[in-house]
Amino acid sequence: MDEKIMKDIKLSSSMEDYLEAIAVLKKENGVARVKDIGNLLNVKNPSVNSALNFLADAGLVVHERYGYADLTEDGMAVANNVIERHNILTRFFTEILGLDRQKAEEDACKIEHFLGDETFNRLTIFMQYAESCREGKTPEWLDGFYRFIQMKEKV
Amino acid sequence: MDEKIMKDIKLSSSMEDYLEAIAVLKKENGVARVKDIGNLLNVKNPSVNSALNFLADAGLVVHERYGYADLTEDGMAVANNVIERHNILTRFFTEILGLDRQKAEEDACKIEHFLGDETFNRLTIFMQYAESCREGKTPEWLDGFYRFIQMKEKV
DNA sequence: TTAGTATGTTAGACGAGCATAACAATATTA
DNA sequence: TAATATTGTTATGCTCGTCTAACATACTAA
DSSP states (O other), X not given: OHHHHHHHOOOOHHHHHHHHHHHHHHHHHSSBOHHHHHHHXXXXXXXXXXXXXXXXXXXXXXXXXXXXXXXXXXXXHHHHHHHHHHHHXXXXXXXXXXOOHHXXXXXXXXXXXXXXXXXXXXXXXXXXXHHHHOSXXXXXXXXXXXXXXXXXXXX | OHHHHHHHOOOOHHHHHHHHHHHHHHHHHSSBOHHHHXXXXXXXXXXXXXXXXXXXXXXXXXXXXXXOEEEOHHHHHHHHHHHHHHHXXXXXXXXXXXXXXXXXXXXXXXXXXXXXXHHHHHHHHHHHHHHHHOSSSOOHHHHHHHHHHHHHHHO
């Protein structure tokens, strides 16, 4: 019951970003430092610091003074959820809409916090469907869309 | 040149919401009152008031004391842009992902401010493509997706 | 092993966007 | 048209997330 209450904390999009950043940095560098989190999120050290304090109080992060930031199990769960959303969105933007990776990542970052669960689930299933359609090659309907884009953008 | 500067003001998502609300209310009621804007956006009157002051200073809204709020030409342009984004997103969520109208509108509201132009354009073209596929009936690929959802959600 | 640099922390300020409470104007209706 | 109810406005304060400046610690290399 108490754990549920923990997990039901509604995090702001900023706080989700910090958790995500820590997870990403740990995957990349094995470790997450204040400075690198700041660079990733384009904020200064003191902002990172107060975020880490908040997240530590919420039981999502462990942060020893002058040391690395790490995720608790709960924090990892939240971070993974955000990353999953991020990835689905990025895939939709690149694999379906045909956007370049950078723009896709940018937009995924911006909206990943705001999609409702149901919408996210449907989008996930949509990507699974698109995957199931592709047997070695781009399915006809998607290829049709790409031709349609060509046409639209040539005009 | 000066007008361009006007239009290049980067509005916060809140301010976009206020402009959108005014446009919606004008379409619905012919007129936009402080109270109705507040109800639509779930904020109190003083919040509406300060937003209107800000938007009036920015040349996007006209608001006589104790009177109705109205959009300037620039304000209308912004509002229409937001509404267009909103509608495309709503259509994607309902017509493609098959979500119910309410959830679709909710999520559209939340993310309409954050989609990049390019992403939005592609999504627009995608909806045009989906439309072009449907000659009286749901196109096979979309129907396939709906069967795929059934399958996934039955399990 | 100490001097200098890089990184982390604290204190304090600020703007955006919201709220409540008190007040002012307008609308309604008896 | 006076009394009351509704709506709009002002003053003020709060929280969140950011910043800068000053200070503390840790790292690095001479």
